[in-house]
Amino acid sequence: MASSTLFESVALRDRYRRVYSAEPRIFRAPGRVNIIGEHTDYNDGFVMPAAIALYTRVAVHHRAMGCITAQSENLGQRAFIDFDEPNPAPRHDWSDYVRGVALAIRSSGRSLEGANLLIQGNVPIGSGLSSSASLEVATALALLGVSGLELSRTEIARLCQSAENNFVGAKTGIMDQFTSCHGREGHALFLDCRSLEYHYIPIPRNAGLLVCNTMVRHSLASGEYNLRRQQCSEGVRLLSTVLPEISSLRDVSRSALDEHRELLDETIYRRCLHVVNENNRVTKAGIALLDGALKAAGELMNASHESLRGDYEVSCPELDLMVNLARDCPGVFGARMTGGGFGGCIVCLIDKAKANQIARAVTDGYKAHTGIVCETYFCPTADGADEELI
Ligand code: ADP
Numbered sequence: 001m002a003s004s005t006l007f008e009s010v011a012l013r014d015r016y017r018r019v020y021s022a023e024p025r026i027f028r029a030p031g032r033v034n035i036i037g038e039h040t041d042y043n044d045g046f047v048m049p050a051a052i053a054l055y056t057r058v059a060v061h062h063r064a065m066g067c068i069t070a071q072s073e074n075l076g077q078r079a080f081i082d083f084d085e086p087n088p089a090p091r092h093d094w095s096d097y098v099r100g101v102a103l104a105i106r107s108s109g110r111s112l113e114g115a116n117l118l119i120q121g122n123v124p125i126g127s128g129l130s131s132s133a134s135l136e137v138a139t140a141l142a143l144l145g146v147s148g149l150e151l152s153r154t155e156i157a158r159l160c161q162s163a164e165n166n167f168v169g170a171k172t173g174i175m176d177q178f179t180s181c182h183g184r185e186g187h188a189l190f191l192d193c194r195s196l197e198y199h200y201i202p203i204p205r206n207a208g209l210l211v212c213n214t215m216v217r218h219s220l221a222s223g224e225y226n227l228r229r230q231q232c233s234e235g236v237r238l239l240s241t242v243l244p245e246i247s248s249l250r251d252v253s254r255s256a257l258d259e260h261r262e263l264l265d266e267t268i269y270r271r272c273l274h275v276v277n278e279n280n281r282v283t284k285a286g287i288a289l290l291d292g293a294l295k296a297a298g299e300l301m302n303a304s305h306e307s308l309r310g311d312y313e314v315s316c317p318e319l320d321l322m323v324n325l326a327r328d329c330p331g332v333f334g335a336r337m338t339g340g341g342f343g344g345c346i347v348c349l350i351d352k353a354k355a356n357q358i359a360r361a362v363t364d365g366y367k368a369h370t371g372i373v374c375e376t377y378f379c380p381t382a383d384g385a386d387e388e389l390i
């Protein structure tokens with residue numbers, strides 16, 4: 001464990017002692033960056049994310065009554081979750097992630113002990129690096145741990161996804177939770193979102209992932225996300241009239257899509273085109289990384305961005321600007337938006353040795369064009385969620 005990481009855990013433990021007068025166990029779950037494969041997860045397709053060394057930590061100790069107290073240090077807020085509450089409804093705030101996870105575990109037939117939680121995260125919130133999944137997974141580990149329950153990492157990922165889908169109300173795919181559970185240091189995760197079969201792909205030692213945050217998040221993001229999902233479903237419905245064997249865009253080849261293009265209006269066609277092409281790009285990028293072909297992998301990331309901008313229409317001027325600034329820097333193999341879109345972050349595959357120069361050039365260029373001071377994160381890859389033993 002890196003010493004700075006250890007320091008953060010010790011500090012959290014000490015604060016926990018002061019808040020709850022008890023000795024906690026500490027669980028942590030990483031955020032993730034999606035290297036390539038955007039908007040493919042909910043189409044049963046392929047993604048290639050990596051867990052990153054930014055974490056949400058949950059300190060936990062048993063509590064006598066059948067209820068949970070959760071305090072977020074990031075937000076300075078406390079929430080109370082009563083297991084006996086009939087028909088618990090979402091509060092539409094951060095505590096829904098904790099409540100949703102507790103409910104999902106309980107609805108799977110497991111009984112939870114009461115718990116006092118203290119939550120601290122350094123995954124930037126709402127930027128596409130999946131602070132939400134890292135909060136869910138760390139919470140799940142903490143609640144299960146204090147209750148003496150052991151579940152597989154894949155079961156935990158599924159329960160957390162169901163909490164986010166069914167209680168929080170965000171219809172996300174399983175990528176975020178799966179990566180937070182299964183990440184491996186030094187590797188990307190090539191994941192088949194249908195079968196959940198996965199492969200670890202080593203990231204060449206001279207390469208790194210630089211994430212730059214546009215610091216904007218346009219308000220249409222969640223509405224447009226749900227609209228894209230509907231458009232993909234509509235594409236599948238129309239295509240399945242002539243391709244009865246398909247159940248998702250994952251099953252549609254580029255040639256079949258083009259052959260039956262007349263069934264789709266222009267917008268639906270372009271949405272489907274992105275997903276079909278993106279699935280092909282993820283596979284090619286996985287092979288390129290395995291071969292150590294960083295330039296080829298970077299070009300696929302560039303193509304992914306163009307497709308998200310032009311065909312899927314989920315980019316925005318700030319993301320496009322930042323991607324162009326990054327691509328102009330020596331040492332950048334490729335750059336693309338990452339996450340749902342309409343703001344948030346870009347991810348760049350870079351020559352690790354040039355990380356500082358690239359981060360500075362993007363920051364300066366972005367400030368000169370927008371007046372906004374952006375944040376950049378050089379993201380070492382990380383292992384998946386676990387208990388932190390200090
Ligand atoms: P992302 O997952 O890309 O960071 P989301 O909108 O999916 O963005 O999730 C962000 C939400 O997750 C926050 O608005 C908050 O409700 C919750 N969250 C994440 N981290 C924390 C934390 N440390 N404390 C409290 N809530 C958190």
Ligand code: MG
Nearest residue numbers: 130131132133
């Ligand atoms: Mg999220």
